[in-house]
Amino acid sequence: MTATAAALALIVRATGLVVLRGDRLVLDGIDLALAPGAALLLTGRNGAGKSTLLRTLAGLCPLAAGTVTWDGVDVRDEPSRHALRIAYLGHQDALKPGLTLAENLRLAVRLGGGDLPAALAAHGLEGLAGLPVRLLSAGQRRRAALARVLLTGAPLWLLDEPSLGLDAAAQGRLGVVLATHRAAGGMVVASTHVGLPLPDAARLALGKQGQDAALDPLGPRAPNPDS
Amino acid sequence: MLARDLLLSVRHGADTLAAVLFFLLAGSLFPLALGPSPELLRRMAAGIVWVCALLAALLPLDRLFGADLEDGALDQLMLAGLPPAALALAKMAAHWLTTGLPLLLAAAPLGLMLGLPGTAVPVLLGSLLLGTLALSLIGGMAAAIVLGARRGGVLLPLLALPLATPALIFGAAAVDAAGGGLDWRPDLLLLGAFAAAALPLCPLAAGAGLRAAVE
Numbered sequence: 001m002t003a004t005a006a007a008l009a010l011i012v013r014a015t016g017l018v019v020l021r022g023d024r025l026v027l028d029g030i031d032l033a034l035a036p037g038a039a040l041l042l043t044g045r046n047g048a049g050k051s052t053l054l055r056t057l058a059g060l061c062p063l064a065a066g067t068v069t070w071d072g073v074d075v076r077d078e079p080s081r082h083a084l085r086i087a088y089l090g091h092q093d094a095l096k097p098g099l100t101l102a103e104n105l106r107l108a109v110r111l112g113g114g115d116l117p118a119a120l121a122a123h124g125l126e127g128l129a130g131l132p133v134r135l136l137s138a139g140q141r142r143r144a145a146l147a148r149v150l151l152t153g154a155p156l157w158l159l160d161e162p163s164l165g166l167d168a169a170a171q172g173r174l175g176v177v178l179a180t181h182r183a184a185g186g187m188v189v190a191s192t193h194v195g196l197p198l199p200d201a202a203r204l205a206l207g208k209q210g211q212d213a214a215l216d217p218l219g220p221r222a223p224n225p226d227s
Numbered sequence: 228m229l230a231r232d233l234l235l236s237v238r239h240g241a242d243t244l245a246a247v248l249f250f251l252l253a254g255s256l257f258p259l260a261l262g263p264s265p266e267l268l269r270r271m272a273a274g275i276v277w278v279c280a281l282l283a284a285l286l287p288l289d290r291l292f293g294a295d296l297e298d299g300a301l302d303q304l305m306l307a308g309l310p311p312a313a314l315a316l317a318k319m320a321a322h323w324l325t326t327g328l329p330l331l332l333a334a335a336p337l338g339l340m341l342g343l344p345g346t347a348v349p350v351l352l353g354s355l356l357l358g359t360l361a362l363s364l365i366g367g368m369a370a371a372i373v374l375g376a377r378r379g380g381v382l383l384p385l386l387a388l389p390l391a392t393p394a395l396i397f398g399a400a401a402v403d404a405a406g407g408g409l410d411w412r413p414d415l416l417l418l419g420a421f422a423a424a425a426l427p428l429c430p431l432a433a434g435a436g437l438r439a440a441v442e
Contacts, residue, residue, distance in 0.1 A: 058306060060441050084308040092299030103234060111307055148303075 009035045016066035026052045036185035039198045044206035050191035054158045058088045087152040089159045093145040097134035114151035123147045139165040159190040247329045250283035254337045272341035273402035288366045289380045311434030319367035327359030350405035354398040361394045361422040364429035371436030
């Protein structure tokens with residue numbers, strides 16, 4: 001009975017994900033599940049499929065087998081709704097060098113209805129809003145991309161190496177933003193090589209050796225921190 | 228979405244300017260190469276303007292989606308909750324507003340310079356209005372399809388130009404007919420039908436191309 005109750009609280013559920021890139025099998029039988037407030041860290045060597053898994057959860061990569069469901073509904077049945085429920089941060093910051101920071105983030109404000117000054121302040125970017133992005137440093141651009149994630153207001157954040165190029169203060173701010181998001185019931189899936197300010201996050205190791213240890217938050221190996 | 232692209236092109240005004248200048252320069256080369264015979268130029272004016280417009284419209288297509296693919300913005304746009312076809316249509320509309328419309332404005336002086344009769348100029352502009360729309364749609368589709376392919380810039384004209392030939396044939400024929408005092412309406416109607424057919428089909432194909440590109 002308790003297992004059923006826990007299963008009902010899960011929002012995102014991925015079962016038996018298989019993804020092919022060209023002829024190469026990148027993900028083979030990945031299972032994961034997320035409850036509100038959950039965080040999942042993806043680890044594994046280069047090329048283990050961390051980015052591919054994030055893109056698959058975002059609905060950008062097609063599945064060869066398996067399903068991703070949100071509240072029990074296959075996300076492929078409602079791609080437009082799913083797109084608004086997630087915020088994706090890729091390797092690239094997706095900022096146009098010729099536009100100012102505020103102009104770059106305008107689309108996210110329009111879609112998510114977020115508060116631009118608050119989002120910029122959360123990442124220490126106040127005062128830079130009117131500056132063309134080409135004048136920003138790599139770390140500042142990364143923080144701008146993180147501000148866009150915050151602006152979408154999406155419940156599920158998919159972050160690919162979010163702390164790339166961030167200094168210690170910016171990492172601290174990222175930790176605060178992530179904790180606030182999770183406290184409000186948001187979910188985070190992030191890939192990392194260097195560790196992230198995500199306390200008590202579950203871990204999912206990808207790659208040949210790690211795949212058998214695929215995470216099951218209901219199982220004993222990786223207990224769901226928030227249940 | 229459309230506003231964002233227009234803002235981008237205002238900041239990078241050189242792209243639009245390059246297309247228009249290419250159009251005017253290429254058109255000006257014909258009198259130099261063919262000799263200054265007004266009779267010959269008048270005969271060829273419609274064709275020259277049309278071919279130059281076609282080639283000039285191809286110039287910025289390479290970057291239409293390419294820039295967004297490279298900096299990751301395409302991923303974000305695909306996740307904006309819009310169907311890929313709507314996204315492609317917005318991009319095509321932006322291409323038309325930043326390339327097709329300026330070409331249209333530059334076409335009248337170029338046509339007159341080549342000795343096109345004044346009565347044929349409205350027909351030239353009308354045919355180019357429909358023609359540049361069709362070119363933005365077809366070119367946008369080709370750009371989306373070759374996206375992510377190596378040497379896509381070479382492949383793009385090979386894909387777009389054959390598809391654009393009907394527009395060229397009817398468009399140039401309409402202007403020719405008007406210049407010769409014949410009825411230009413049938414050609415223009417056929418051109419309109421061609422653009423109307425491209426309007427729903429090209430964004431759908433381009434949307435599929437975009438989906439494949441971000442995979």
